[in-house]
C-alpha cells in the first residue's frame with residue numbers, strides 16, 4: 001500500500017463501466033440495454049438482489065448510458081463524452097445518489113424530491129439512485145410516494161434493495177422490477193482471473209475458486225478477498241497460500257475422509273482427523289464441513305441436481321467421480337450421523353471423542369458388523385436395489401462409465417436372491433416365557449418410527465426383509481437394554497435423564513409406552529428416536545418394536561381440592577386418620 005501509485009482497491013478499480021463488463025447478469029443487462037435502445041424507459045426501477053452482485057453499478061451504468069452524448073454502436077456509453085466523464089468522476093449534476101441505510105429521514109428524502117423539478121444539464125435525464133431503499137422510515141416512504149407517483153418526464157428513479165420483501169407494495173407497484181442473481185462461482189473465477197492478469201498477479205485457478213466460494217455470490221467481496229490474499233502472498237496466489245490465508249480446510253481432506261469411510265478404514269479416518277486438528281481447525285468446523293461435502297457429493301451424484309453444486313468445474317468433476325462410488329442411502333445416513341454430532345457437540349464433555357465416534361460410525365456404515373461384536377451402527381441393508389453398498393473387502397467395482405447422468409442406475413445390482421440368514425430366526429413359540437399378550441403377532445404392529453433400511457409398507461405383512469426379527473420381548477430384557485443405552489450414551493444428557501425418569505410399560509404388541517414429565521423430554525426422545533430404536537431392536541432382536549412417548553398430563557394434586565374434599569381424600573387414603581379424627585371428635589365438615 002506504500003507504492004508510488006495510489007492504491008485503489010480492486011472492487012473499485014474493476015467496477016464495471018459498461019453493461020458488457022457487468023459480471024454474471026447477462027440477461028438482465030441485455031434487457032436494460034434493449035429498453036434504452038428502443039427508448040422505452042420506465043420512470044422508476046427497482047433493482048433487487050443480494051449484496052455485491054452489481055445493483056448499484058448497473059444503476060450507474062444505466063444513468064451514464066441514457067445520458068451519453070455519443071453512445072457506441074452496440075448501445076453502450078462511450079465513456080469519453082463530457083456527461084460520461086462527469087458521471088465517472090462522480091460530480092455529474094444529472095446523477096444523484098442517496099444511501100437510505102444512513103439517510104432515511106423525511107428530510108433526507110425531501111432533499112431529493114425538491115431537486116426533481118430542476119431539469120438536466122448536459123444530458124437528457126436526471127437519475128436518482130436510492131440505495132437500500134427498504135431502510136427508509138415510514139414517514140420518508142410516504143413523503144417519497146407522491147414524487148414517485150408523478151415524476152417529471154426527464155427524471156428516472158432507480159431504487160436498489162437487498163430486501164425486496166421490506167419494500168411497501170405501493171412502491172413495488174410503481175416500479176419496474178429487476179431481480180439480480182447471485183454470481184456463480186465459475187463467473188467469479190473468470191472475472192478474478194481477468195483482474196489477476198490485469199494486475200500482473202499469478203493466480204492458480206483453484207485458489208480463485210476458494211476465493212469465489214468464500215465470497216458467497218458477491219463479486220465485491222470476492223475482489224476484496226482477492227486483494228487481501230494477493231497482498232499477503234506477494235503477488236503469487238497459490239492454492240495453499242489461499243487456504244492458509246482464508247483459514248479454509250483443503251477439499252482434499254474431505255475427499256480422503258470419504259475414501260476412508262468407503263473402505264471402512266477407521267485408522268485412516270482418525271489420523272486424518274488428527275491432521276486437521278493439528279492444523280488448528282476446530283472439530284465442529286470439520287463436522288460441518290464434512291456434512292457440506294457429503295451434501296455436495298449427493299448433489300453431484302445426479303446430473304439433474306448437479307447445477308446445485310457451487311464450485312469450479314474442475315472440482316465438480318472430482319465430486320461426480322467420488323459420488324459414483326457411494327449408494328444413495330449412504331448419504332442420508334452419513335448426513336444424519338454428522339448432524340447428530342453437531343447437535344450433541346455443544347453439550348458433550350468429550351468433544352473429541354464424540355467426533356471420533358462419529359467418524360468410526362461413518363466407517364461402519366458400509367461395513368458389515370463382525371459378530372460377536374456389534375458395530376456401533378448396523379450396516380446399510382443389502383436388500384434395497386436402490387442402494388449398492390460396497391463392503392470393505394471388495395474393491396469398488398466401478399459401474400460401466402457410460403455417463404455421469406444417473407449413477408444409481410448404472411451401479412451394479414446386489415447379488416440376488418439374497419442369501420437367507422444363517423441363524424434361524426427365533427420362533428415366538430420356542431422362545432422364552434413371555435406373557436402371551438406380549439408375544440409378537442406377525443405383522444400386527446408395524447414400527448412407525450424412522451428407520452434407515454425400512455421400505456414403505458406395501459401390505460400389512462413384513463415381506464422381503466432380509467432379517468425381519470421378531471423375537472418376543474419380555475419386560476426384564478427391555479429394561480436391561482434400556483439401561484444399557486443409558487450407560488453407553490452419557491453425552492445425550494437430556495435424553496438420558498428423561499430415560500432414567502421414565503418407566504417404560506409394555507402397551508400393545510411390540511409397543512412400549514413411555515411417559516415423560518416435560519415436552520422437552522419428548523423432544524429429546526424424538527430427536528434420538530432412530531438411534532434409540534436401532535439400539536433396542538438390535539439388543540432385543542425385534543424389528544417390530546416401537547416406542548410411544550407421551551407427556552404426562554398434570555396430576556390433579558390434593559392441595560387444589562376444596563378443604564372438605566381434601567380431608568375426605570386424606571381419610572380415604574389413610575384410614576388411620578379417620579380413626580384419629582373420631583378420637584379427637586372431629587368431623588368432616
Ligand SMILES: [Zn+2]
Pocket residue numbers: 067068069070071077078079080081082083084085
Ligand atoms: Zn458518453
